[in-house]
Amino acid sequence: MIKKVRPHINQNEPLLFERSSPGKVAYQLPPLDVPPVDPAAALGADWVRSEISGFPEVSEVEVIRHFTRLSTWNYAIDLGVYPLGSCTMKYNPRLNEYVARLEGLAQAHPYQPEHLSQGAMRIQATLEQMLAEITGMDAVTLQPAAGAHGELTGIFLVRALLESRGDAREKVLIPDSAHGTNPATAHMAGYQVVSIPSNAEGMVDLGQLDHLVDDSVAALMVTNPNTLGIFEREIRQIARLLHSRGALLYMDGANMNALVGIARPGDFGVDVMHLNLHKTFSTPHGGGGPGGGPVAVTRELEPLLPAPRIVSRNGALSYDYDRPQSIGRVRAFYGNFGVLVRALAYILAHGGNGLRNATLDALLNANYVRRHLEGCYELPYNAPTMHECVFSDSRQAALGVRTGDIAKRLIDYGFHPYTVSFPLIVHGAMMIEPTETEDKRELDLLIDALRSIAEEVQRDPELVRSAPHATRTTRVDEVSAARKPVVRWKPA
Ligand SMILES: *Cc1c(COP(=O)(O)O)cnc(C)c1O
Numbered sequence: 001m002i003k004k005v006r007p008h009i010n011q012n013e014p015l016l017f018e019r020s021s022p023g024k025v026a027y028q029l030p031p032l033d034v035p036p037v038d039p040a041a042a043l044g045a046d047w048v049r050s051e052i053s054g055f056p057e058v059s060e061v062e063v064i065r066h067f068t069r070l071s072t073w074n075y076a077i078d079l080g081v082y083p084l085g086s087c088t089m090k091y092n093p094r095l096n097e098y099v100a101r102l103e104g105l106a107q108a109h110p111y112q113p114e115h116l117s118q119g120a121m122r123i124q125a126t127l128e129q130m131l132a133e134i135t136g137m138d139a140v141t142l143q144p145a146a147g148a149h150g151e152l153t154g155i156f157l158v159r160a161l162l163e164s165r166g167d168a169r170e171k172v173l174i175p176d177s178a179h180g181t182n183p184a185t186a187h188m189a190g191y192q193v194v195s196i197p198s199n200a201e202g203m204v205d206l207g208q209l210d211h212l213v214d215d216s217v218a219a220l221m222v223t224n225p226n227t228l229g230i231f232e233r234e235i236r237q238i239a240r241l242l243h244s245r246g247a248l249l250y251m252d253g254a255n256m257n258a259l260v261g262i263a264r265p266g267d268f269g270v271d272v273m274h275l276n277l278h279k280t281f282s283t284p285h286g287g288g289g290p291g292g293g294p295v296a297v298t299r300e301l302e303p304l305l306p307a308p309r310i311v312s313r314n315g316a317l318s319y320d321y322d323r324p325q326s327i328g329r330v331r332a333f334y335g336n337f338g339v340l341v342r343a344l345a346y347i348l349a350h351g352g353n354g355l356r357n358a359t360l361d362a363l364l365n366a367n368y369v370r371r372h373l374e375g376c377y378e379l380p381y382n383a384p385t386m387h388e389c390v391f392s393d394s395r396q397a398a399l400g401v402r403t404g405d406i407a408k409r410l411i412d413y414g415f416h417p418y419t420v421s422f423p424l425i426v427h428g429a430m431m432i433e434p435t436e437t438e439d440k441r442e443l444d445l446l447i448d449a450l451r452s453i454a455e456e457v458q459r460d461p462e463l464v465r466s467a468p469h470a471t472r473t474t475r476v477d478e479v480s481a482a483r484k485p486v487v488r489w490k491p492a
Helices: 039-043 060-071 094-100 119-134 147-164 179-186 204-214 233-245 254-257 301-305 336-372 404-410 440-459 461-465 478-482
Strands: 139-141 170-176 192-196 218-221 248-252 273-276 295-297 309-313 316-320 389-392 429-432
Touching: 039 060, 060 119, 094 336, 119 254, 119 295, 119 316, 119 336, 139 301, 139 440, 147 170, 147 179, 147 218, 147 248, 147 301, 170 179, 170 295, 170 389, 179 192, 204 233, 218 233, 248 254, 254 336, 254 429, 273 478, 295 301, 336 429, 336 440, 389 404, 404 429, 404 440, 404 461, 440 461
Parallel strands: 170 192, 170 218, 218 248, 248 273
Antiparallel strands: 139 295, 273 295, 309 316, 389 429
């Protein structure tokens, strides 16, 4: 009797080492048609490897199948909706990849002389202009390699400006809903972090702010829309209050997917902000990079931007290193060029109206998800939803099921989990950001899965608590995996 059906795609693919069988060879070279030489004599004995012990001996098709099977184990944006949204990686249109692979761009070398780099430099100059237009800011640097790096650059700019006024000040205010990189940045730039509690609507409390901003405050770092997916409606008053007391407004632009083409930070009083090209502008964001974290500033901060700056002289572009007020370089060369190319391709392929429509679709999709799930999951803040909605697990927690359990169960339904337990101010947070690219059919599948899981929690909480059931491994020890990873194969 067959006890267990072995699916054709083996869910427990062994290591190649475990498949090894002595004498198997994946590829055979044709017989020598030249006289053989002694490798040690030809290369020097030091360069000749002795036997590699435990090296797997497998056939060609075993190697091909092994890696092809492993490749099917990944969830990918090309397979289905990614409820983590732009903050992790939204869909990167194929056109961006095509443009980035054009030979003249892909093979450009950073040490190429300026007169041979005019095209690459024009891409950078054009992207700076377009990002300035999109944000409503006066100048942009493309140097920072990611959002957190942009934040650090931005707060260095704040410090440099305040120092030039004779008073760097001591504190940076940060709402309690902020991303962890904000307080880390302020701390690294030598500021003391003061947390501002959000009000009942999930926004910065103007009264609290009024109370906290004195002449020791350098800046407020605010994410808008914030990490609850809520637009800070009083942002103009916030900016006015800060400016009236000599402080600056830093905006974390990680959520610009909700604003592009609709509202411009420069128009609501922001002094300095970063963008995440690998979020809003769709460039790939795998394995920790590479990314792009351009910083946009007002005219007042422009002379302080990292050197060099691209300038146009007599019809040609060149790098200007003579920037006496600059905070200096923050990165080698001029940013992650391939990312810049993709971001510009994305912007130009959409055009102004296209970018605006993408934003509107992102908002529509998040609101559609919210509407269809608010009957099953608790919505801790009832303010209008922008590009993402944040539920809490409080109804399910009453039955002993937490956000992490629901996320694991979602894997059984064939979806990547949503963002678990962030933002921290929502206990048991379940954050869903569908982005603009998902159509109604795909969203309905996700909604059906999450509604079905909510019913399972009522009927059989243990089923959800012990998920996933359809994967190769169930619960792994995530803490040990992160702290003590085993990455080396030791042959027996
Ligand atoms: C992603 C994110 C950051 C950090 O950006 P990286 O590009 O990952 O360094 C900062 N703030 C918010 C709100 C984010 O979502």
